[in-house]
Structure formats: C-alpha cells, structure tokens
Amino acid sequence: MPKAADRNKKLVNIAEAKAQLSRLVKRVEQGEVILIGRYGRVVAKLVPPDTPPKPRRVPGVWKGKVWIAPDFDEPNAEMARMMEEGPVEPVAR
DSSP states (O other), rough: OOOOGTTTTTTEEEEHHHHHHHHHHHHHTTTEEEEEEEEEEEEEEOOOOOOOOOOOOOTTTTTTTOOOTTTTTTTOHHHHHHHHHHHHSSEEE
C-alpha cells in the first residue's frame, strides 16, 4: 500500500517504465521519486541513492600546490649499482 506522500505521485505502469527507463532515471537523478505499478497498484519505487553523487572534478585545483624536484627523473648511481650487482632472485627470509 502506498504511503500518503506517495499517493500524489504519478503512477507509471511497467510497460511505460520499460519503454522510458532512461527518462525515468533522469527524473530520479533530479530527486524525483517514481512509482511503478501493475494493474493500478504500486509494486516498485525508483528513488535516488542514499549517498549524493561525487562532486565534479575541477581542473587546476592543485595548481601551485604540488612541487616536483628538477632532478626527480635523474638516474641514481647507487640504485643502478644495486640493480646490476645485486642477486637476481630475492633473498628468502
């Protein structure tokens, strides 16, 4: 049985819901609750998710906040030596 708040919503029959699912989902994304019925009786309800969608990404928000050293990609002599002279297999512990 539909709740009092749901009674003033438009009831969409299953065939119409199948044919217009994309449009109904857009309406739900905008916060609307869609009731789906069979033979005039509510059998399902499309509702927005409990969690709000993630905020849209804003390009450039980190500009000026991240610093990369000028030599970050320079070869490291000690690391190269370890890789060339070290064991091929990892040491078992």
